[in-house]
Amino acid sequence: MIRKSIPLNTARLLWAQCGGFCQNPECNEYLFRLIDEDMVSLANVAHIIGHGSSGPRSDHELAEHINKDGVENLVMLCLGCHKVIDELEQKFSVEEIISWKFSHANKIAGLFEIPSIRDENTLLKDINDLLDENAAIFREYGPYSENVLSGMGGDGLRVWRSRCLNTILPNNQRIIQIIEKNKRNFPYPWDIYSQMLLYKMHVDAFQDNCLSNNKINDYKLFPRSFDYLVKTKLNIPSEPPQIVAREELEYRFNQVNTFIERFLSNHDRIARLQELNRGTMLVDLKDGNALKVFVTNTYYFTDYTLDRVLEVDPAINAIICSSPAGQYSESAKTCCIEKGIGLFMLGEFMGAIRHNGENYLNFLLRADSEARSVGLKRILKNIQPPARICVYAFGSFLRRRVYRDVDLLIVYEGVANIAAVKNFESLLFSEVQKQFGQPDITVASTEEFSNLKLKYNNLTQVYP
Structure with a gap:
């Protein structure tokens, strides 16, 4: 049975509650790791009460009365903690995990407690400071900055991704929360609130593109009118949005041309x-x-x-x-x-x-082909194959940008423990499917392997 994916708004709420950190109080690991130019997500949405009759903690009295995929039954953990609470389910009760979740969410909310502000100038200065910090990061490290373009996306791109996670996203949320909390302190309708709604559409799309695989097709760009309104009310000189838009397009065009x-x-x-x-x-x-x-x-x-x-x-x-x-x-x-x-x-x-x-x-860069091999090696290291087993990858997975399936070859030496090999094959299939798509796995003895002939000579050993 194919389990439905977590709804986008539910995922957004979970991210807001966890603040980017594992919600196990004994862990609190940051849920993203930068390795060279690659960003790896360690985030796992875990079910407190598992699906079905045999899922983790599925015998709890609430099991039949809750939405298993509802936000109240989900907790954001790192890969390790998710595995631990499910495999050692008897040591981690429903009540304990729920207490982790709410305690963590309260700590995150406490870090960003929003003050009640009745003076509009004071409120706008707070907002402008956050907007200016985001703008400075965008100019210095954004997609069309010299830092990114000059290095073909190396260090500059890593810094951009990092700043998105640790500064721009929290700043965006704080701007929205400041205005939301204080909107009743000013005359209705309040022009700042109206413009903030447009800004919030951009914030949601930007967050989705940063944190999830749900990329936004019609990406809502930053509404310059919001920044212009804030600065105008503070008497800070600022170019009208249409002029800024033209200048930015010209800048991007020149940068791309260069x-x-x-x-x-x-x-x-x-x-x-x-x-x-x-x-x-x-x-x-x-x-x-x-x-x-x-x-x-x-x-x-x-x-x-x-x-x-x-x-x-x-x-x-x-x-x-x-x-x-x-x-x-x-x-x-x-x-x-x-x-x-x-x-x-x-x-x-x-x-x-x-x-x-x-x-x-359908050209594939060598670096991307090598990254796919590394991904397979990481999977195999985690699942620990049986003794005297070799695993090879080949075919379009290592030759083409778009591939149909992931061709893998398991080679066993001597008299194999068939049950162990079958179990390993099943586990490998599941893990590869999660990360790369449909696997096509062949199992062969060393003798059969020695007589094997492939159309393309790109057989690559990925284990050991």
Whole structure:
């Protein structure tokens, strides 16, 4: 049976209650870890009373009377604590875990206790300070900052992700809470509250993009009118929103142009770059082919974005997502491959133009292939295979950006404990499916392995 996912608003509330930390009071681990340029989520939404008749604590008297996927039955834990409370369920009662949750939520709320403010200038100064801090971080480390673009998304991008989590998201929530709590202290209707509602739409979308896999297709951008209204009321000189918007677009365009020129102008497969109009260029390759390339600064490129691009110019051959902080959806990539259009991050484009056909359209960076191997190795290390077992990965999973399944080969030496191998295969299937999608697992003896012939010679050992 496929269990339904946790509703988005429920996940938002859980994040607000946990503040980004494990709710086990003996742990309180931060639920994100930065390793080089990668951010790893350690967050697990755990059921206090498990599903079914055999789930953890499912024999509790409340089991038949609660919504198992409701926020009252969910707690935010790190991976380790989730595993511990479920495997040692007798040592962790329903009542104890609920007490963890409410005690933790109260501590988080206490850290950000919102004062009652009756003087509008005082309130607006508090809000403006938070807005200015966010703006400074965005200018210095945001997706179109020199820090991010100059390093192809290395240290600058890591800092941006970190600042989003530890500063921008908490600041956003505090701004909303200050206005919400104090809205009855000012005449109705209050213009600050009306503008804050637009700002809240941006905050929710931004939080979803930072914390969850539910990326927002039509991402609500920061409403400049909110910042302008706050500063105007405080008599702080500020450009009107429409002027700021034009200047920002010009800045982004110039930054992207510089970025593209820096990395493509000296590419050994490119003969000439020619700008056709804003956002579109002609790339002449040294093999005689030419590509009409659209460069987008969209935060998250989706099927919807693709449709809009093709409405403007159906003759586009390739699309580059220009900022290392941007992304594209898997469905948009698949759709582009089907249409014969290349959809790439800049680094992918630089590698893809060395190839033709499927190798071009579905190009996978070596670093991404290696990251997939590392992910498999991490899974295998955690589940501890039986003795005298080797595991290999191969196929499109290690060759293509979009793959159909994850091809894995389990090789056992000598006379195998069939039950142990089968149990390991089942566990490996489950864990790989969670992280990478549908596995296709083959089990073979060392003798069978020695006679195995693969169409593509990319067999990679991932265990031991």
